[in-house]
Amino acid sequence: xxxxxxxxxRKDEGELPDGLVRFRHSISWPINPETTNFHIGQYFTRDHDxxxxxxxxxxxxxxxxxxxxxxxxVDPRDMVMTNFALLDEKTSAVYALGHLSRRNMSEKIPxxxxxFDLKSDIIFDEGEFVAEVIGWADENEFGITKEIKKAFGxxxxxxxxxxxxxxxxxxxxxxxxxxxxxxxxxxxLKEIMQ
Ligand SMILES: [Zn+2]
Numbered sequence: 374x375x376x377x378x379x380x381x382x383r384k385d386e387g388e389l390p391d392g393l394v395r396f397r398h399s400i401s402w403p404i405n406p407e408t409t410n411f412h413i414g415q416y417f418t419r420d421h422d423x424x425x426x427x428x429x430x431x432x433x434x435x436x437x438x439x440x441x442x443x444x445x446x447v448d449p450r451d452m453v454m455t456n457f458a459l460l461d462e463k464t465s466a467v468y469a470l471g472h473l474s475r476r477n478m479s480e481k482i483p484x485x486x487x488x489f490d491l492k493s494d495i496i497f498d499e500g501e502f503v504a505e506v507i508g509w510a511d512e513n514e515f516g517i518t519k520e521i522k523k524a525f526g527x528x529x530x531x532x533x534x535x536x537x538x539x540x541x542x543x544x545x546x547x548x549x550x551x552x553x554x555x556x557x558x559x560x561x562l563k564e565i566m567q
Contacts, residue, residue: 376412376520377567383416384564387557390538396464398564400437401499403470403534404428404506406565414531417557423469423535424558430508430530431477436497437461437468437562444549445488447475452486454507458549459497466561467545469552470503471533478504489546506532534558 389397404411404426414427436459444458455475459468475484479502481495497503509529536558539545548554 377565379416380413380559380565383557384559387417387560389556389560390540390554392540393464393466393538393561396466396561398560398562400461400464400466400561400563401435402426402562402565403434403437403468403503404432404532408432414529417555417559422552422555423471423533425531425533427529427531428506430506431474432506432530432532434470434473434503434506434532436499436501436503438463438499440468440497441491442482442493442495442497443467443489443491443545445482445485446550447486455504457482457503458489459503460491460545464561465538467537467539467549469533469535469537469549469555471535472507472509472531473504474507475504489549491542491545506530536561 408428410429412427413424415421415425417424438461440459440461442457443460446456448454453475455473457470457473459470461468535555537548537554539548539554
């Protein structure tokens with residue numbers, strides 16, 4: 374991982390919601406940090422509500438825990454780029470997976486432009502394939518640092534990974550649709566050792 378020192382600075386930044394304190398640094402990464410080209414292009418900041426895991430186009434994304442697929446939202450710009458919401462059955466956190474491909478996703482997932490169902494019966498085991506990172510069409514570089522560009526060239530394809538937590542179940546859909554109740558995902562993801 375090329376920007377490891379930056380990761381060390383960021384991994385404990387911010388606070389976990391009270392309901393998640395006991396799950397600090399406990400969930401699996403949706404993309405194995407040892408994957409070719411893996412680097413964190415953007416961290417959680419006031420202007421960016423998740424982390425961007427930049428990887429090669431087509432990299433597979435996996436469920437971080439045993440989860441229930443509760444949301445699907447296809448980007449109207451191209452009707453292919455898709456966001457998913459996975460509810461972790463143990464922690465009750467919602468993992469928001471952004472910029473995945475509806476052309477390359479698990480067969481379990483229905484082909485719907487929008488879907489939200491807290492009681493859906495689509496379950497993923499920890500480590501089970503969900504969908505692939507989509508090839509980003511335009512030339513935006515999403516805050517790629519000089520260091521990363523030098524090592525990998527342009528590499529803007531990424532998983533946007535957000536984590537949300539709501540005290541009440543009935544607040545989840547609104548929070549997901551409006552990007553609320555998000556915190557630094559590095560606080561709950563397992564620590565990367567090097
Ligand atoms: Zn992002």
